[in-house]
Structures are given as C-alpha cells and as structure tokens.
Amino acid sequence: MDGSGETAPYLLYLLLINLVMIFLFWFTDLPQRIQLQRFASFVRGKLYVLEEMEAGARRKAVAYLGTVGVREPSKVIEGFVDNFFFIWPVGIEPTDIIRRLRHLIRTRESSVRDYVKRVLDSAERSVQYSVETVLEVVSVLRLLNKLVRHYLELGLKYNNLILLQYLVFQMPEIVEMARAYANSVDAFASGVPIGDGVGPLVAKMLVEWREPQREIVEGTDLYEVEVGGRRVYAIKASGPGSNVGWPGEALEKLVGELGGAVDRIITVDAALKLESEESGEVVYGTGAAIGDLGPEKIAIERIAESYSIPLDAILVKMSEAEALGPFTKKIYESVVKAYEMVRRTIVEKVKEGGTVVIVGVGNTVGIR
Amino acid sequence: MLSQQFDLLTVALLMALLMLLLAALVPWLLSVTRPKPKAVREEVVELVGCPVCGHEISRKYEKGDYVGKVVGTCPRGDGALVVKAIYVEKYESPK
Ligand SMILES: [Zn+2]
Numbered sequence: 001m002d003g004s005g006e007t008a009p010y011l012l013y014l015l016l017i018n019l020v021m022i023f024l025f026w027f028t029d030l031p032q033r034i035q036l037q038r039f040a041s042f043v044r045g046k047l048y049v050l051e052e053m054e055a056g057a058r059r060k061a062v063a064y065l066g067t068v069g070v071r072e073p074s075k076v077i078e079g080f081v082d083n084f085f086f087i088w089p090v091g092i093e094p095t096d097i098i099r100r101l102r103h104l105i106r107t108r109e110s111s112v113r114d115y116v117k118r119v120l121d122s123a124e125r126s127v128q129y130s131v132e133t134v135l136e137v138v139s140v141l142r143l144l145n146k147l148v149r150h151y152l153e154l155g156l157k158y159n160n161l162i163l164l165q166y167l168v169f170q171m172p173e174i175v176e177m178a179r180a181y182a183n184s185v186d187a188f189a190s191g192v193p194i195g196d197g198v199g200p201l202v203a204k205m206l207v208e209w210r211e212p213q214r215e216i217v218e219g220t221d222l223y224e225v226e227v228g229g230r231r232v233y234a235i236k237a238s239g240p241g242s243n244v245g246w247p248g249e250a251l252e253k254l255v256g257e258l259g260g261a262v263d264r265i266i267t268v269d270a271a272l273k274l275e276s277e278e279s280g281e282v283v284y285g286t287g288a289a290i291g292d293l294g295p296e297k298i299a300i301e302r303i304a305e306s307y308s309i310p311l312d313a314i315l316v317k318m319s320e321a322e323a324l325g326p327f328t329k330k331i332y333e334s335v336v337k338a339y340e341m342v343r344r345t346i347v348e349k350v351k352e353g354g355t356v357v358i359v360g361v362g363n364t365v366g367i368r
Numbered sequence: 369m370l371s372q373q374f375d376l377l378t379v380a381l382l383m384a385l386l387m388l389l390l391a392a393l394v395p396w397l398l399s400v401t402r403p404k405p406k407a408v409r410e411e412v413v414e415l416v417g418c419p420v421c422g423h424e425i426s427r428k429y430e431k432g433d434y435v436g437k438v439v440g441t442c443p444r445g446d447g448a449l450v451v452k453a454i455y456v457e458k459y460e461s462p463k
Contacts, residue, residue: 209451329455
C-alpha cells in the first residue's frame with residue numbers, strides 16, 4: 001500500500017484535466033470556434049489557389065492582348081473586369097420581360113463591343129470577338145474570387161459556422177469551375193475549337209465545310225445545301241473568332257423569309273453531363289437545345305410554334321472543363337455521331353423535297 | 369512499486385505517441401499506395417481533307433488554322449483541301 005500515496009496525485013491531475021476538458025468541450029463554444037478557424041483556413045488555402053488561377057489567366061490575357069496589338073493591355077483588363085455588370089429586369093411584371101431582357105443583353109453586348117473597338121482600332125472581327133471573350137473570362141474569375149472572399153469574411157465577422165462549412169463543401173466544385181475558365185483562355189487566345197463548339201462543327205460538317213451563303217443577322221451565318229433531296233438550311237455563329245451569334249433571331253428571320261414553309265427544325269448543342277453520364281454521349285429529344293439567358297431560346301420556340309414546325313434537339317454530353325477546353329478526340333468522335341444522327345433525322349423524318357433548318361448552337365471559336 | 373507506476377505513465381505516453389505517429393502517417397501511406405497517373409503527352413492535331421473525294425489526313429495543328437480554312441488543293445483531284453476538324457490527341461508516353 002505504500003504505492004497509493006504516489007499514484008493519487010497523478011490520478012487527481014488526470015481527473016482535474018478531464019473535468020476542465022469536459023467543461024471546455026461541453027459548456028463553451030470552444031469546439032465551434034476551433035472548427036470555424038479550421039474551416040476558414042481551409043477556405044483561405046483554396047482562395048490562394050483561386051487567386052493564383054486568376055493571376056495566371058490575367059497574365060495569359062495580357063500576353064494575348066499584346067499580340068493582337070492592344071496598347072497597355074493590363075489597363076484595358078483592369079478597366080473591364082469590375083464594369084459591364086448586368087442588372088436583371090423586373091420579374092414580378094412578366095408581360096414583356098423577354099423583350100426587356102433581350103434589349104438589355106443587346107445593349108450590354110454593344111457597349112462591350114464599343115469598349116473593345118476603342119482599344120483595338122484596326123483588327124478584324126474574329127479577333128475582336130476573341131478579345132471580348134478573354135476579357136469576360138478574366139472578369140468571371142475576378143467575380144468568383146470576390147464572392148468566395150466575401151463569404152469567408154462574412155462568416156468570420158459573424159462567427160457563422162454554417163456559412164463557412166457550406167463554403168468548405170462547395171470549394172472543390174468552385175475550384176474545378178475556376179480551373180475550367182482559367183484554362184479556356186488558352187483555347188480562346190490560340191483559336192482552337194472548344195467543346196461548346198459541337199453545334200457549329202456539326203453544322204459545318206453538314207454543309208461540307210463551305211463558305212457561308214450570307215450573314216443573316218449580325219455575327220450569325222446562313223448556309224444552304226441539299227441532303228438526300230431535302231433542302232437544308234444551316235445556321236451557326238460566324239467564326240473563326242469566339243462568338244455565339246444570335247441563333248434565335250436568325251431562325252426567326254429565316255423562317256419568316258421562307259413564309260413558314262419549313263418541315264422540321266433541329267437544334268444541336270453541347271450539354272452539361274450528369275456525374276454518372278459518359279462524356280461524349282449523343283442523345284436526342286424535343287425542344288430548343290440552347291443555353292442562353294432566355295431571349296434566343298424563346299425566339300426558337302415561338303417561331304416553331306407559330307408555324308407548327310416540329311422542333312428536335314440533339315445534345316452532346318460533356319463536363320464543364322470539356323465544354324470550355326479544346327476539343328478532345330472523344331468529343332470529336334461524338335460530333336461525328338451527332339452529325340450522323342442529324343443526317344438520319346433529316347432522311348427519316350422529312351419527306352423528299354422538304355425543307356429543314358439546322359441550328360448549330362454554341363461557341364464557334366476556331367470554326368469558320 | 370515505483371517501477372509499476374512509472375510503467376503506467378510510460379505506456380500511456382507511448383500509446384499517445386504511437387497514435388499521433390499513425391495519424392500523421394495515414395495521408396502519406398495513402399499517397400504512396402495510390403497508383404501514379406501515367407505520363408500523357410498531348411498534341412493538337414487537325415484533320416485535313418477533301419470534301420469531294422473523301423481524301424483525309426491528320427497532321428500537326430498550325431497556329432492560325434481554323435475549321436473551314438482552305439489549305440491547298442487535293443492531290444487526287446481538283447477539289448480544295450480544307451481543315452475539317454481540330455482536336456487534342458493524347459498519347460501515353462512509355463516511361
Ligand atoms: Zn479530292
């Protein structure tokens with residue numbers, strides 16, 4: 001029993017430490033505070049990565065603007081990134097919301113165009129379009145970083161654990177999206193077609209790579225060919241600069257000119273795949289395959305409806321990184337599949353002598 | 369009896385140390401056992417062909433080329449050679 005005298009103090013200390021721990025962990029906010037700091041430091045680490053990406057994209061953009069003859073490229077980028085925001089029209093009065101939205105989109109587009117024209121006096125239009133896109137990409141990255149920093153600082157300011165936790169769980173997706181955008185600068189600057197260009201490429205294949213017949217609306221070309229005895233009109237954005245054109249307006253004008261004598265409209269576009277889906281899957285369905293803010297899509301739907309023209313959609317599935325990055329071989333192979341599907345649809349669903357309009361929706365960078 | 373108490377503490381300390389070491393080693397162990405991604409070489413290629421006769425070759429992408437650009441005349445006829453597609457080809461480099 002002479003050992004117990006020596007053991008007792010240790011046990012007492014242990015007990016005491018235990019009690020203090022229990023108190024700290026059960027009756028104070030200490031664990032949450034520690035967790036908050038851990039979340040915050042995780043977000044800070046990722047934010048550092050995001051800012052590196054933005055800086056990298058900016059460097060590439062400066063280099064690109066330099067090669068196309070812009071004086072003081074970094075000033076031009078600085079003057080662009082925080083400006084040219086877009087205020088969504090009032091939604092509780094929906095009668096003419098599409099018209100207002102369309103007006104605002106066109107206004108913004110033309111003021112961006114004017115800004116680029118001012119700094120880029122003697123360049124051709126495809127270069128001008130690509131410069132616009134590169135500036136837009138840098139400003140998307142800037143906005144993303146500002147938002148992440150905003151929520152981080154807000155969370156720390158009000159000790160909002162839930163907000164920070166949410167941010168932590170969102171971070172991998174945000175970083176992946178930012179990486180897709182940051183890498184897209186290379187594609188836009190070098191003029192290599194990107195995944196989003198499947199629609200324009202299908203249209204180009206269908207017209208056998210010939211030159212457009214005419215520019216039907218600004219930045220949007222019209223082609224006319226014959227496929228198996230059917231008259232085929234193809235609409236795509238004018239390339240090879242980075243441009244999506246106005247496919248809805250173009251279709252509206254074309255169908256109007258033809259007096260509604262169209263037997264079928266087929267839209268082809270890239271679509272974001274679900275996580276479980278395979279990249280490059282080609283699927284078909286009904287509706288307008290286009291991912292704009294609304295005006296172009298509704299124009300397609302309205303013109304199809306007012307003349308009762310069946311509206312088909314063909315989609316090529318891919319991830320965001322693939323949509324914004326250069327064509328991979330897999331995506332190219334699925335373009336060939338989509339092209340075959342369009343041809344099959346024309347031959348099977350339109351009688352000989354009929355008229356079909358194909359709308360190749362998407363960014364036409366690197367495709368004339 | 370002193371040695372026994374000493375043992376109790378030492379064992380507890382050693383256990384704690386072991387746990388810490390394990391916790392520190394787990395990420396390293398995971399990274400070592402994960403298979404390494406194969407080295408991949410990427411090259412931008414373009415398909416150049418004649419829409420009239422179907423003659424087609426694939427070659428290295430040249431800066432400034434775009435789909436639909438006329439880059440010559442067909443060696444098999446008098447059609448034009450155009451760039452039909454541009455994409456990234458991946459090669460697994462043996463290493
Ligand atoms: Zn030939």
